[in-house]
Amino acid sequence: MALDIPIPFETIENEQEKTSRTYKIDWDEGRIIGFVDGQEAMNQYIKKAILTPRFRCLIYSNQYGSEIIDTLMDKEVTREYVEAEISFLVTDTLIHDPRVLRVYNVGIEFKDTYPMQDSCVITFDVDTIYGEIPIKEVI
Numbered sequence: 559m560a561l562d563i564p565i566p567f568e569t570i571e572n573e574q575e576k577t578s579r580t581y582k583i584d585w586d587e588g589r590i591i592g593f594v595d596g597q598e599a600m601n602q603y604i605k606k607a608i609l610t611p612r613f614r615c616l617i618y619s620n621q622y623g624s625e626i627i628d629t630l631m632d633k634e635v636t637r638e639y640v641e642a643e644i645s646f647l648v649t650d651t652l653i654h655d656p657r658v659l660r661v662y663n664v665g666i667e668f669k670d671t672y673p674m675q676d677s678c679v680i681t682f683d684v685d686t687i688y689g690e691i692p693i694k695e696v697i
Contacts, residue, residue, distance in 0.1 A: 578603075578657060578688075597688040600657060604684060607651050608695055624651040627697060630678065641666060648682050660685040 578599040581590045583606070594602060612623030626647045629635055645664040652658045664682040677696055684691045 597686070597691065600684075600686050600688055601691060601693075603655065603657075604652060604691065604693055605695060607655075608648070608680075608693075608697070612651075621654040624648075626651070626680070630697065637668060644680060648680065652684060657687045658684060659687065 577595060579593055579595040580599050580602070582592045582594040582598075583589075583602060584591045585605075607622065608624050608626065610618065610623040611627055612625050613620060615623065624647065626644070629640060629643065629647060644666045645661075648664050649661040652661050661682055661684050665680065667679045667681075669677045669679070679694060679696050681692075681694045684693060
């Protein structure tokens with residue numbers, strides 16, 4: 559026997575738009591120094607997601623983080639492979655957030671010569687619900 563209880567539409571509240579308000583990170587000091595929202599929160603999310611290794615931090619789901627650093631540190635991976643895969647790796651890192659609409663213009667520049675473990679700079683543009691965000695990050 560089914561139980562049908564009518565619910566008047568007046569009692570259903572409209573879902574409020576979710577905010578992107580989050581803690582503001584002072585990257586130099588490694589401290590939280592307040593709050594950010596909107597495009598500044600997206601900038602921080604992008605940087606944090608790119609620098610957080612996927613599958614290593616138990617507090618995050620397997621959808622959060624990046625495999626970029628692991629790929630760069632793999633001694634069996636060639637520079638050509640990284641150049642071919644960097645667009646996928648960056649997009650796969652960010653596209654799980656519904657505020658991210660598109661990731662494009664992905665590029666990578668290696669510092670010094672082989673081995674790649676030294677460092678590199680990745681650049682890309684992200685279209686978000688808050689507008690376009692250009693990113694340049696040293697890894």
